[in-house]
Amino acid sequence: MIAELGHFVLVLALVVALAQALLPIYLLRREPSGGLAVAFAARASYLQVMLIGLSFAALTYAFVRSDFSLKVVFANSHAAKPMIYKIAGVWGNHEGSMLLWTLILAAYGAAFARTAKNMPARFSSFVMATQGLLGSAFLSFLLFTSNPFARLLPAPFAGQGLTPILQDPALAAHPPLLYAGYVGFSMSFAFAIAALATAGEAADGRDNAWARWMRPWILTAWIFLTLGIALGSYWAYYELGWGGFWFWDPVENASLMPWLAGTALLHSALVAETRDTLKRWTLLLAIVTFALSLSGTFLVRSGVLTSVHAFANDPERGIYILAILVGFTAGALALYAYRLPKLTPDGAFQPISREGLLLTNNIFLATATVTVFVGTIYPLVLDGLGLGKISVGAPYFNAVFAPLAVPFALLVPLGPLLNWRQGQLAPLKPWLVMGAVAALLLSLILVLLRGAPSIMVLALFTASFWLVLGAGLDLGRKLAPHRAKLWRFWRLPSTAFAAPLAHGGLGVLMLGILAATQWREEIVVAASPGQEIDIASITLRYDGLREIDGPNYRSEQARLSYLTGPHAGSHLFPERRFYEAERSQTTEAAITTDLTAHLYAVVGETANDKRVLRIWYHPYVAFIWLGAVLMAAGGGFGLRTRLRRRA
Amino acid sequence: MMAKLTPKQTRLAALIGGFAFLAVAAGLALTALEDNIVFFRSPSELAANPAKPGEAMRVGGLVQEGSVARDGLRATFAVTDLAHTIKVSYEGMLPDLFREGQGVVAEGRFNGAGLFVADTVLAKHDETYMPPEVAEALEKSGKYNQPHPGKSQERAQ
Numbered sequence: 001m002i003a004e005l006g007h008f009v010l011v012l013a014l015v016v017a018l019a020q021a022l023l024p025i026y027l028l029r030r031e032p033s034g035g036l037a038v039a040f041a042a043r044a045s046y047l048q049v050m051l052i053g054l055s056f057a058a059l060t061y062a063f064v065r066s067d068f069s070l071k072v073v074f075a076n077s078h079a080a081k082p083m084i085y086k087i088a089g090v091w092g093n094h095e096g097s098m099l100l101w102t103l104i105l106a107a108y109g110a111a112f113a114r115t116a117k118n119m120p121a122r123f124s125s126f127v128m129a130t131q132g133l134l135g136s137a138f139l140s141f142l143l144f145t146s147n148p149f150a151r152l153l154p155a156p157f158a159g160q161g162l163t164p165i166l167q168d169p170a171l172a173a174h175p176p177l178l179y180a181g182y183v184g185f186s187m188s189f190a191f192a193i194a195a196l197a198t199a200g201e202a203a204d205g206r207d208n209a210w211a212r213w214m215r216p217w218i219l220t221a222w223i224f225l226t227l228g229i230a231l232g233s234y235w236a237y238y239e240l241g242w243g244g245f246w247f248w249d250p251v252e253n254a255s256l257m258p259w260l261a262g263t264a265l266l267h268s269a270l271v272a273e274t275r276d277t278l279k280r281w282t283l284l285l286a287i288v289t290f291a292l293s294l295s296g297t298f299l300v301r302s303g304v305l306t307s308v309h310a311f312a313n314d315p316e317r318g319i320y321i322l323a324i325l326v327g328f329t330a331g332a333l334a335l336y337a338y339r340l341p342k343l344t345p346d347g348a349f350q351p352i353s354r355e356g357l358l359l360t361n362n363i364f365l366a367t368a369t370v371t372v373f374v375g376t377i378y379p380l381v382l383d384g385l386g387l388g389k390i391s392v393g394a395p396y397f398n399a400v401f402a403p404l405a406v407p408f409a410l411l412v413p414l415g416p417l418l419n420w421r422q423g424q425l426a427p428l429k430p431w432l433v434m435g436a437v438a439a440l441l442l443s444l445i446l447v448l449l450r451g452a453p454s455i456m457v458l459a460l461f462t463a464s465f466w467l468v469l470g471a472g473l474d475l476g477r478k479l480a481p482h483r484a485k486l487w488r489f490w491r492l493p494s495t496a497f498a499a500p501l502a503h504g505g506l507g508v509l510m511l512g513i514l515a516a517t518q519w520r521e522e523i524v525v526a527a528s529p530g531q532e533i534d535i536a537s538i539t540l541r542y543d544g545l546r547e548i549d550g551p552n553y554r555s556e557q558a559r560l561s562y563l564t565g566p567h568a569g570s571h572l573f574p575e576r577r578f579y580e581a582e583r584s585q586t587t588e589a590a591i592t593t594d595l596t597a598h599l600y601a602v603v604g605e606t607a608n609d610k611r612v613l614r615i616w617y618h619p620y621v622a623f624i625w626l627g628a629v630l631m632a633a634g635g636g637f638g639l640r641t642r643l644r645r646r647a
Numbered sequence: 648m649m650a651k652l653t654p655k656q657t658r659l660a661a662l663i664g665g666f667a668f669l670a671v672a673a674g675l676a677l678t679a680l681e682d683n684i685v686f687f688r689s690p691s692e693l694a695a696n697p698a699k700p701g702e703a704m705r706v707g708g709l710v711q712e713g714s715v716a717r718d719g720l721r722a723t724f725a726v727t728d729l730a731h732t733i734k735v736s737y738e739g740m741l742p743d744l745f746r747e748g749q750g751v752v753a754e755g756r757f758n759g760a761g762l763f764v765a766d767t768v769l770a771k772h773d774e775t776y777m778p779p780e781v782a783e784a785l786e787k788s789g790k791y792n793q794p795h796p797g798k799s800q801e802r803a804q
Contacts, residue, residue: 348653351660367669367672388687392684395683400675404675525720526720585744605740614740
């Protein structure tokens with residue numbers, strides 16, 4: 001009954017979304033100032049989020065109650081499963097995760113409706129109509145191809161369970177974060193459509209107010225996407241038991257592309273807002289970023305990729321999402337081409353200026369996006385043409401990213417140090433020289449001490465240190481006027497922290513990647529109890545195995561004791577778990593997490609009465625996620641500035 | 648420091664700079680692609696058209712029942728598309744979902760003796776589905792029917 005209700009309100013939500021897409025356009029014809037249209041669209045947005053929220057609650061209820069008469073619940077849940085994973089199971093499958101997607105879309109729409117009065121009514125009407133159209137597309141996708149409320153008759157007694165590797169706290173949070181990022185870019189998309197539709201209508205003749213309105217939404221989406229990707233990477237690191245943090249898996253790439261494009265958008269919108277230039281590029285980027293978010297969904301959901309995430313291998317769904325992707329992108333690009341001449345001309349600027357460097361940043365990020373795109377799509381194209389099945393792996397991406405990263409990272413710190421219009425580097429020269437020398441020296445010392453015999457690695461280290469030092473210099477300059485009240489740090493302006501944290505975070509992240517890939521050590525042994533294992537000047541002893549019972553699994557747990565080092569006397573407990581309901585097993589790595597290094601142990605199967613153990617030493621690997629969190633925090637400070645300014 | 652550029656000149660410079668940059672990047676990407684492409688071959692394709700020893704590739708199929716043998720850290724097994732088989736050897740820890748009768752993809756190269764030495768072995772994370780390459784290889788060999796109950800259930804609905 002509850003499920004039918006959930007289904008019914010979803011149909012209602014589709015009706016509301018269609019009305020939200022179409023009626024405002026009609027009302028705008030009747031009353032061009034847009035008062036009526038905006039009033040209607042805002043109410044429709046609220047109603048839509050309530051309806052989809054109800055539907056989501058109904059599905060959650062079915063999962064919590066383990067109602068196996070629902071097909072998704074049957075296929076993805078089991079009565080003997082901890083409550084948190086019953087709830088997370090709602091989005092641990094195709095149908096539920098698409099419902100979550102539309103819920104987040106509607107939530108963004110409703111959040112916008114609350115702030116719509118700060119913008120011209122016509123503009124907000126177009127934004128909300130676009131959101132309504134997106135909502136209709138995804139709701140009909142749900143209802144027609146992926147109905148989460150489909151019944152099974154007769155109802156089975158037990159569910160098939162949720163894939164055990166998905167039964168993990170980080171993974172419970174990963175899809176909502178990632179979706180909040182992907183879907184967040186629907187806002188900048190809708191803003192771009194509205195900006196194009198209302199081009200030439202600005203009272204002051206400057207067509208760039210949309211950039212100011214767009215920025216907080218881009219920031220929000222970007223923060224979520226950054227955290228979502230980082231969390232996914234951390235999950236893959238500790239849960240898959242392969243000891244890696246990024247695999248250049250097509251699905252990882254699918255999330256990286258909108259992130260790269262979104263980062264470019266974040267910066268170009270800043271230029272469009274402050275300097276009334278790069279408007280056309282920014283609008284294009286807003287469209288492309290969302291198109292990449294959609295293709296991420298398409299790649300993941302259509303099953304064209306071999307991947308962790310390919311849980312729906314259904315061509316019909318793939319075609320539907322592809323149609324949504326092509327429809328919205330082509331429509332937006334057509335509008336773009338048609339309305340572009342209406343935009344006021346861009347302002348001019350000098351190459352050595354903040355906007356000049358931000359443009360360079362955009363060129364680099366766009367190039368990076370394209371190279372990831374090529375590496376991800378190329379195998380699909382070849383396969384489609386019947387030219388063979390290939391895979392493009394890490395070597396390609398490493399070969400392309402390393403030479404791009406160095407000049408990019410060298411330029412990043414200069415941007416915030418330069419003024420708008422025409423910047424001067426001369427006054428900063430002593431600082432810059434000091435920073436460059438320090439970065440080079442630090443890298444030389446590290447590389448000579450720990451060994452990494454390549455110019456590229458040295459260059460990458462230097463660039464990373466330079467990023468961190470440059471961020472420090474930027475922060476110092478921004479805080480200098482507030483020297484007297486540094487101790488009351490909560491009173492300091494948020495804007496001073498935004499760019500330094502984000503840029504410094506990137507440096508920290510790169511340092512983590514470099515150290516973890518260059519100085520990683522790995523050992524695989526077949527050990528019998530009592531055997532000692534040496535890795536990275538640490539000695540461990542394998543003590544043996546014991547069997548333990550978890551809530552819905554049995555486990556073989558190995559014990560490793562630290563014989564030397566700061567952790568001497570403590571233990572590692574890697575496990576192999578067997579999940580009864582799902583009839584599958586997982587590897588639970590045991591990790592000692594220090595800031596400077598992780599020791600990572602995995603237990604394998606039996607080999608000639610011995611146990612296979614695989615142990616990694618990952619120096620500074622924590623810096624990767626720390627860097628990502630710093631970047632997101634930088635975004636958070638930027639957002640805080642925005643919201644305060646508005647209040 | 649530098650003569651002021653007119654807006655037109657700036658735009659031109661940005662355009663030329665941008666295109667030059669893109670050209671360099673494209674060149675970089677294409678070279679990298681050329682060096683790093685790995686082809687997928689099914690056992691039947693390899694039987695018809697044997698590979699050169701030392702050429703990096705991916706092979707895939709089902710792990711043949713009863714073929715897995717372990718010697719210390721080294722595991723050997725046969726990968727089959729039910730028409731032909733390949734002997735694979737791998738040193739290290741096999742993935743969780745690796746088992747006889749399941750789909751698997753191995754990355755590596757043939758040695759002189761016709762043994763495929765794998766650097767990586769991938770079993771599908773989700774046991775429900777098999778790697779698309781494997782499913783297709785099996786379909787092509789013509790001796791395999793979709794076996795999975797979950798899937799047939801979905802179809803039946």
